[in-house]
Amino acid sequence: MIELFAEKKDCCGCGACMNICPKTAIHMEKDEYGFVYPKIDTEKCVECGACKKVCAFQNEPTRKQPQRVYAIASKNNDLVKKSASGGLFATMAVQVLEQGGCVYGAVMQHEEHELHIRHVCCETKKELYHLQGSKYVQSSLGNIFKDVQKKLKNDIFVLFSGTPCQVDALKSYLRKDYPNLLTVDIICHGVPSEQFFNDYIHYTQKKIGGEISEFKFRDKSSGWGYNLTAKYIQVDGSTEYYRTASSDSSYFDMFINSIALRENCYHCKYTNGKRTGDITIGDYWGIEEEHPETLEQNGGRLSEKNGISVSLINSDKGIVFFDEIKEQFDYYESTFEKAAKRNTQLVHPVKLTKARKNVLDMYRKWGYGAVEFYFWCRIPKQKAKSIVRRVLPKETRQKIKQLLHK
């Protein structure tokens, strides 16, 4: 009998095995925390082994080293406003759509009182808005690889965007390079499950007294950063907005502090300079230290208020595409080392701590309320730490630590 993965850390949940199975013998199933894993129906399985061969996460495919690195933002402010950082993705997507191509990416859809995060195909500029912005939740790929392959075989230009493991999975599924395929991978911190996210949404709904129909992690109304905004429907049918600081959101805390991520994210092999996409996109955190001359306030063209991306151009195809559209960006050359300094996801995976096991155990036993409780107990300690960090010089803090450990 085929064993798809020995341990949970060996499966990223991309579903390439499900897509490739000639007998449709594989489906995705949730575990107790809501993370999806493939499962084989042994009655249907003919043990052809296609599922094991296609698994990019367990095999070692060829990846590319960045050839160029930029600090960059789109000149189109409308696109930048709706994007997480510099609107790089949307600008590339518009170009592809204008050439008659199509764009695959993650959307968040409100259906049957839940928010679903899934990959879709976008064919018009009007729909593109839904793909913009980061959804810090695992996106479901469903049977999308089959759809991408059909488009490629029909000579349609395709831009596929996703996490590095999703891009690698697509390439492994396709088995050959298509000249009409451009891939974009995001610098990725890791992903919590859709179930965990919806439990947070349900909890928040009880607090605000309405049904959340839209949720943004990167609302730009107060600038570039993590600003959470939910659009919700009140009992009388009217809509309202609920805004919360990321530091006051239990879900965001569990995401950003790597407490509730999928198990393989802690062992991710894509968190380095070998990239799966033709182009890699992320936030240029630390730009003020690495390239202060590029910022508006210092006479440069990039705005920290609007958002600044980092872009790694990793392949010849990526270079040709970028050169075609570079006039649409404000950009400055950078280096991988500079970009990686404050973006550790380019150097190593996030650290697995005891907190993950504790929180997920509590979540399984007592539901999301226990996660909220844990979060509110953690906050005073975190806030105290950040005040101490601001007030006391590093040497003094180190001396105190030494004293405490004696």
Ligand SMILES: Cc1cc2nc3c(=O)[nH]c(=O)nc-3n(C[C@H](O)[C@H](O)[C@H](O)COP(=O)(O)OP(=O)(O)OC[C@H]3O[C@@H](n4cnc5c(N)ncnc54)[C@H](O)[C@@H]3O)c2cc1C
């Ligand atoms: C789960 C996750 C973790 C991230 N971690 C980091 C990080 O540690 N460091 C960093 O610099 N940047 C990270 N990013 C990327 C960052 O948030 C921005 O997406 C990036 O800066 C691009 O911004 P943009 O303005 O060009 O485009 P945007 O319009 O903001 O980006 C949209 C793109 O992101 C894709 N996308 C959105 N949500 C998902 C999802 N759930 N799964 C797959 N693809 C998705 C869309 O398909 C589209 O391609 C992360 C993004 C996600 C989704």
